[in-house]
Amino acid sequence: xxxxxxxxxxxxxxxxxxxxxxxxxxxxxxxxxxxxxxxxxxxxxxxxxxxxxxxxxxxxxxxxxxxxxxxxxxxxxxxxxxxxxxxxxxxxxxxxxxxxx
Amino acid sequence: xxxxxxxxxxxxxxxxxxxxxxxxxxxxxxxxxxxxxxxxxxxxxxxxxxxxxxxxxxxxxxxxxxxxxxxxxxxxxxxxxxxxxxxxxxxxxxxxxxxxxxxxxxxxxxxxxxxxxxxxxxxxxxxxxxxxxxxxxxxxxxxxxxxxxxxxxxxxxxxxxxxxxxxxxxxxxxxxxxxxxxxxxxxxxxxxxxxxxxxxxxxxxxxxxxxxxxxxxxxxxxxxxxxxxxxxxxxxxxxxxxxxxxxxxxxxxxxxxxxxxxxxxxxxxxxxxxxxxxxxxxxxxxxxxxxxxxxxxxxxxxxxxxxxxxxxxxxxxxxxxxxxxxxxxxxxxxxxxxxxxxxxxxxxxxxxxxxxxxxxxxxxxxxxxxxxxxxxxxxx
Numbered sequence: 001x002x003x004x005x006x007x008x009x010x011x012x013x014x015x016x017x018x019x020x021x022x023x024x025x026x027x028x029x030x031x032x033x034x035x036x037x038x039x040x041x042x043x044x045x046x047x048x049x050x051x052x053x054x055x056x057x058x059x060x061x062x063x064x065x066x067x068x069x070x071x072x073x074x075x076x077x078x079x080x081x082x083x084x085x086x087x088x089x090x091x092x093x094x095x096x097x098x099x100x101x
Numbered sequence: 102x103x104x105x106x107x108x109x110x111x112x113x114x115x116x117x118x119x120x121x122x123x124x125x126x127x128x129x130x131x132x133x134x135x136x137x138x139x140x141x142x143x144x145x146x147x148x149x150x151x152x153x154x155x156x157x158x159x160x161x162x163x164x165x166x167x168x169x170x171x172x173x174x175x176x177x178x179x180x181x182x183x184x185x186x187x188x189x190x191x192x193x194x195x196x197x198x199x200x201x202x203x204x205x206x207x208x209x210x211x212x213x214x215x216x217x218x219x220x221x222x223x224x225x226x227x228x229x230x231x232x233x234x235x236x237x238x239x240x241x242x243x244x245x246x247x248x249x250x251x252x253x254x255x256x257x258x259x260x261x262x263x264x265x266x267x268x269x270x271x272x273x274x275x276x277x278x279x280x281x282x283x284x285x286x287x288x289x290x291x292x293x294x295x296x297x298x299x300x301x302x303x304x305x306x307x308x309x310x311x312x313x314x315x316x317x318x319x320x321x322x323x324x325x326x327x328x329x330x331x332x333x334x335x336x337x338x339x340x341x342x343x344x345x346x347x348x349x350x351x352x353x354x355x356x357x358x359x360x361x362x363x364x365x366x367x368x369x370x371x372x373x374x375x376x377x378x379x380x381x382x383x384x385x386x387x388x389x390x391x392x393x394x395x396x397x398x399x400x401x402x403x404x405x406x407x408x409x410x411x412x413x414x415x416x417x418x419x420x421x422x423x424x425x426x427x428x429x430x431x432x433x434x435x436x437x438x439x440x441x442x443x444x445x446x447x448x449x450x451x452x453x454x455x456x457x458x459x460x461x462x463x464x465x466x467x468x469x470x471x472x473x474x475x476x477x478x479x480x481x
Contacts, residue, residue: 011172011329012341065360068329075126075330078114078134096341097281097329098356 002026003034003086007043011095013067016053023047027086036076036084039092057094068095118143125334129324129367137334144331148319149184155305157317158273160191165271166223167262167316168196170213173277175339176328177320181275182221195269196221199261200229201254202237206345213340220338228265230257234448242346244454250346253447260435260444263314271314278318281325281359284370287377289355296382303377312436324370 007023014021027034027042040063044054056064062082063069069076070093071084116124116136124134128143135143152158166181168174178196185192198214201207211227218225231237234257242250266274283303290299301307308315320328332339362369429435430442437443 010333010341012343015343065364066356068326068333070333073125073334074123077127078124093333095329095333097325098360 001029003029003088003090005039005086005088005090005092007039007047008091008093009095010093011068011097013057013094013096016048016050016056018049034086036071036080036082036086039086040082063094066096066098068097069093070095126327126330129326129363130371132367140327140334141331144323144327145180145183145187148180148323149188151305151322152184152190152319155317157275157306157319158190158192160189161193162191162273163193163195163269163271165195165197165226165262165266165269165274167274167276168198168214168217168225169277170198170210170217170340171277172332172337172339172341173279173320173325173328175213175217175277175337176332177275177277178217178221178223179335179337180331181319182223194221194223195271196223196225197262197265197269197271197274198225198227199258199265200227200231201258202230202239203345204239206342207238209342210340213338216338226265226269228261228268230261233257233261233264234444236448236451238346241451244451247346254346256443256447259309260442262316263309263312264435266314274314274316275319276316277320277328279320279323279325279328280370280374281356281363283318283321283377284373285352285355285359287373288359289352292355293351299377300380300382303374309438322371322374 003026005025005027007025009017009021009023017023025039025042025046027038040058044058048054048057057067058064069081070091071079072091073093076084110123114123114134116122116139117134118139119136122136122138125137126140127134128140158164164181166174166178168178178194181192181194184190185194196214196218198211200211214225214227217223229237238250238254241253245253262274266272286302287299290296290302303321305321306315306317331337359370359373366372428437428439430437430440430445432441432445432449435442435444441449
């Protein structure tokens with residue numbers, strides 16, 4: 001079984017994925033439920049083009065501070081952050097706030 | 102299983118202000134959960150309060166918005182337009198952009214500003230380094246190297262903004278510096294022991310000595326996270342690519358430190374600004390030592406000497422005598438506290454390098470042959 005979700009990189013964060021902003025992802029699910037943790041792992045393994053760029057996205061096993069995470073346009077802090085349970089059709093938006101203004 | 106109606110919203114997921122709509126964001130300032138509408142309202146009202154408390158504007162003012170096309174200045178233009186109409190500020194708003202001449206970065210972001218000009222129906226003025234200084238940032242970097250790029254760019258931009266505003270007959274430039282930027286600057290000055298800057302780093306209105314143009318930061322108390330969210334939810338058109346040249350290394354470190362602190366304690370950005378605002382330096386005590394007495398005898402001699410600052414500029418008077426308004430740079434004629442303004446000092450250094458390449462009476466054709474000839478004539 002797979003969960004189909006969409007991942008977006010905005011605010012200049014698309015540099016970690018060869019300037020591709022939108023990604024359609026199929027997260028494999030063997031049993032139980034997949035959480036945000038699995039999605040983050042999926043992104044690091046499958047979407048980030050160059051392994052050198054992983055620290056741009058990840059720090060201490062979670063999304064790096066300064067990257068704004070939205071789950072279906074809602075702040076992930078309201079959705080349980082890493083413990084959020086993925087559902088098919090979800091849209092995950094990662095926006096860098098660190099880029100110059 | 103058959104029921105496909107929208108999910109029921111838990112009470113705890115509701116907006117804490119209107120208690121009617123689903124909350125979409127959590128404010129870093131006070132951890133309040135808000136829906137989109139209430140967020141817009143709170144965000145705009147707070148900026149309005151900052152503006153009125155600091156008495157930033159007066160009716161009839163002509164104000165230039167320093168616009169880079171990035172998120173901060175785009176949101177600033179949008180919010181100021183909204184507030185100007187909602188609260189009848191009576192402001193005439195103009196977009197002022199600086200073209201540093203960085204191919205692949207500034208040319209793209211200026212395209213964004215040009216779209217903003219249409220979206221917000223504001224006049225736009227673009228001032229380029231090339232027309233002002235006869236140097237683009239690309240040329241400067243190829244000449245002086247990438248490491249000092251921010252130093253050059255910063256000094257040149259400051260004057261370019263002033264000149265742009267002066268050209269438009271405007272004496273007030275607003276910039277999109279936000280609370281995160283300000284906290285970052287406080288941290289940097291603290292970490293560097295730069296107490297003179299530390300004291301000034303949190304003022305909302307600044308003015309270079311001698312400059313008739315004041316700058317202000319209406320986003321002084323506005324979190325970066327909220328600016329990005331506002332731009333995202335309002336679908337504002339902004340540009341987000343990092344400058345191609347090396348960012349100021351120390352600021353980057355301070356920014357990371359601040360972001361890590363914010364993750365643990367979101368209010369720390371406000372707290373750092375608050376601390377910065379309340380830091381007042383103790384007045385310097387005059388030490389009357391033998392050294393001082395000896396110096397006193399020398400003062401007559403000293404007054405005839407010119408003081409050379411570390412950056413190579415020359416002070417007009419000794420430090421005790423305060424700077425007087427209206428001094429002009431001897432080279433470019435622009436207002437400056439020194440005999441030669443900082444921009445001219447930097448440019449003079451660059452010109453020395455460039456002058457060697459175009460040697461007089463060089464009639465050779467452009468290209469490789471010219472280069473060889475030029476290299477032959479070079480002497481060190």
